[in-house]
Amino acid sequence: MLKTFSCFVLIQTKHQFMAKQIVSKNNKIELGMLTNSSFNLLLTTKYKNSKKIIIVDENTEQECWPFVLTSFEALKEAEVILLPAGEENKVMEVCFQVWEAFTNYNIQRNDLVINLGGGVITDMGGFIASVYKRGLDFINIPTSLLSMVDASVGGKTGINLGAHKNQLGLFSSPELTVCDPSFLSTLDPKEILSGKAEMIKHGLIASKSLFNELLNDKNEIPSSKLIEEAIQIKSDIVDRDFKENGERKKLNFGHTIGHAIEGYLLEKQVEVTHGECVAWGMLVECYLSYELAGLSLEELEIIENFIRKTYSEISIVEADFGQLIYLMGHDKKNQGEKINFTLLNAIGKSTVDYQLDEAVILEALIKTFTT
Amino acid sequence: MLKTFSCFVLIQTKHQFMAKQIVSKNNKIELGMLTNSSFNLLLTTKYKNSKKIIIVDENTEQECWPFVLTSFEALKEAEVILLPAGEENKVMEVCFQVWEAFTNYNIQRNDLVINLGGGVITDMGGFIASVYKRGLDFINIPTSLLSMVDASVGGKTGINLGAHKNQLGLFSSPELTVCDPSFLSTLDPKEILSGKAEMIKHGLIASKSLFNELLNDKNEIPSSKLIEEAIQIKSDIVDRDFKENGERKKLNFGHTIGHAIEGYLLEKQVEVTHGECVAWGMLVECYLSYELAGLSLEELEIIENFIRKTYSEISIVEADFGQLIYLMGHDKKNQGEKINFTLLNAIGKSTVDYQLDEAVILEALIKTFTT
Structure with missing residues (x-):
């Protein structure tokens, strides 16, 4: 997932601005250099006497952890827990091993978990921390674009149950989230595209200007300004509806279908990013x-051209559409037997709670995947 | 656990008073007949269109569920999930099976879980509901004295991890808890004594008068008035400190040792009730x-005589005291390496956060178990 580390260190020494705080009621989010964020202050004050446990995956252990370790004296004696990378490992069996490690390390309720990784690590690490001894504090340091603009904002934690994405989990906010864009220069382009899908979604549901900026953006890695806009949109929506009773469902745009595609491909062991699935889900x-x-x-055509041009095609045979619809039936946002959708009234404007039945969904799947 | 059902039906038809509401900020608790509580109103209004899932164990399925089913029209189509009884089944493997059943029943976020059973069912059922799709609503109907006065009040949910009691869990409050004392007449005396230990604890930490009433109580089953007093003490403490940062730790009196005893005996497959372990933990x-x-x-002698007279002896050999202390080290309430205790200054008055080291604990264990 992560490529090289060299240029990253360079960037870290070049900028010395303080990390910028995102306006957020339920989450403390900072955008900027980790070394210039409140991270160190927290480690040396509130968590001075706490054990620190860093959860990493194979990629961030190699590419990010050495930098983090050498940058913060307070982490010298931290315990490192290394998890296998990949969505297929966001499961209870892995959590279990971590809880057993916590027990072996004699982790207490006042200790601190630090999640250093992409969405799998922040989602699962948040879940692991939140149900151990009825809740340890945790800090998220997202290292992928996807986790910066999406997974780390909004207090959702979770793991998968079979092909059902995030079926187990709870609402639990980290003490701090630091989004450091320097980490992005180490990412594979596929991973950048994955995160970009969530940014496009934020534009589609709430900001035509963000959508247009992304449409016309020629850079491989989105600028900090665009990232900030995307995070702010999500954060604003979450602040207004933390428990997802209403407006927050807007953020599910593309995900009712996208999650089903992802679960379906996960079961088939096809390698695909979350963002790719969301992109195609958005098109449907x-x-x-x-x-x-x-x-x-x-506007439909503008979006369609953008998605078809940006994301590689996903192959789903018509015979499997029924299975996709079955998976949608288990999505978390349904009421009763119909399937719940957020739909766009226009680019930048969306409405929640469309209850649709199978026939109309099937038609849209056909349009997307068989033309 | 539960004996007969016959007299129970009789009681249910004899009293027709409305259930009494316990004064509580964080929990809606009612004490009285289930049929005269707000249970039915909730089922037929807020949860009118929700699927209802009843979680029972082998005992309550036979002894309680038939009465509940026939009393509430709204439960006619409820799904019943039957779990094996006993503390040794309060584990993740069992939760997993329930979540799979939820998936098969296509349970959605607006559906309702009803926990009908003792502490194992309410603790585990609350946990199962609270992490499924980031939280289903649940209602607790405790059927044992222990779960009425303790497990169902205060928003703690949890399961065991190996020998470590309630190591996984979260704070999550039921929509409603109804404590119906009619259920108590069906319990084994051993189970009544188990719940009584928590009532004694509530007296010891906060109410000399409750303690004295229990000391002089000649009834096998405590009166509703005593049960109400015990619930009210817990509820008041929880209201002042829901997340257990301070005063709520008073409720852990007897439990630092008691949980270790229980974990130790659970591993040895010795049958013992939670209350017995707490009683002996309180003595230590x-x-x-x-x-x-x-x-x-x-006062020490008054308590000692009461406990030694009321609870059957527990046998722990001196060679295993080290193992007990190891288990205490993994209790949730510790800070750093010393072990955290709530101690009594007098009957009815307690102080939290005594940090003790092994030697003094060892001495108290010897006094309790080798004299």
Whole structure:
């Protein structure tokens, strides 16, 4: 997932601005250099006497942890827990091993978990911390674009149950999230694209200007300004509806279908990023939006061209559409037997709680995957 | 655990008073007949369109569920999930099976879980509900004295991890708890004594008058008035400190040792109730209270006589005291390496956060178990 580390150190010494705080009621999020964030202050004050446990995966252990370790004296005696990388490992069996390690390290309720990694690490590490001894504090240091703009904002933690994404989990906010864009220069382009899908989603549901900026952006890695806009959109929505009773469901745009695609491909052991699945999920849901929510044909075509141009094609045979719909039936946002969707009324404007039945979804799947 | 059902139905038809609401900020608790509580109103209004899942164990399925089913029309189509009884089944493997059943039943976030059973069912059922799809609502109907006065009040949910009691769990409050004393007439005397230990604890830490009433109580089953007093003490403490940062630790009196005893005996497959372990844990901690917290010799002797007279002896060989202390080291309430205790200054008055080291604990264990 992560490529090299060399240029990263360079960037870390070049900028010395303080990390910028994102305006957020339920989450303390900072965007900027980790070394210039409140991370060190927390380690040396509130968590001075706490054991520190760092959860990493194979990639961040190699590419990020050496830098973090050498940058913070307070982490000298931290325990490092190394997890296998990949969505297929975001499961209870792995959590169990970590809890056993916690027990062996004699971790107490006032100790601190630090999640250093992508969405799998922050989602699962947050879950692991939140149910151990009824909740340890944790800090998220997302290292992928996806986890910066999505997984680390909003207090959702979770793991998968079979093919069902994030079926187990709870709402639990980290003490601090630091999004340090320097980490992004070490990522594979595929991973950047994955995160970009969530940024596109934030534009589609709430900000036409962000969508347009992304549409016209020629850079491989989005600028800090765009990242900040994307995080701020999510953070604002979450602040207004933390427990997802209403508006927060907007963030599920693309995900009812996207999660089903991801679960389906995960079971088939096809390698795919979360963002790719969301991108194609968004396209299916844009067809639905055109049919049912007033999205104009012109905007539909702009989105369609953008997604088809940006994301590699995903192959799903028509015979498996039924399985996809079955998986949607187990998505967390449904009420009763119909399937719940957020749809676009226009680019930058969305409405939650469309209850759709199978036939119309099937039609949109056909349009997306068989043309 | 549960004996007969016949007299129970009789009681249910004899009293027609409304259930009494316990004054509580964080929990809605009612004491009285289930049929006269707000249970039915909730089922037929807030949860009118929700699927209802009843979690029972082998005992409550036979002894309680038929009555509940026939009393509430709204439960006619409820799904029943039957779990094996006993503390040794309060483990993740069992939760996993329930989550798989939830998935098969296509349970959604607005559905309702009803826990009908003792502490194992309410603790584990609360945990199962609280982490499924980031939290289903649940209602607790405790059927044992222990779960009425303790497990169902205060928003703690949890399961065991190996010999470590409640190592996994979270704070999560039920929508409603109904404590119906009619269920108690079906319990084995051993189970009544188990719950009584927690009531004695509530007296010891916060109410000399409750302790004295229990000391002089000749009834096998404590009266509703005493149960109400015990619940109210716990509820008041929890209201002042829901997340257990301070005063709530008072409720751990007897439990630092008691949990270790229980974990130790659980591993040895010795059958013992939670309350018995707490009773003996309290005695050990009373010796510590006498040594370190100002409990008078006279009061120590009153408590000692009461516990030794009321609870059957537990046999722990001196060679295993080290193992007990190891298990205490993994109790949730420790800070750093010393072991955290709540001790009594007098009957009805307690202080939290005594940090003790092994030698003094060892001495108290010897006094309790080798004399």
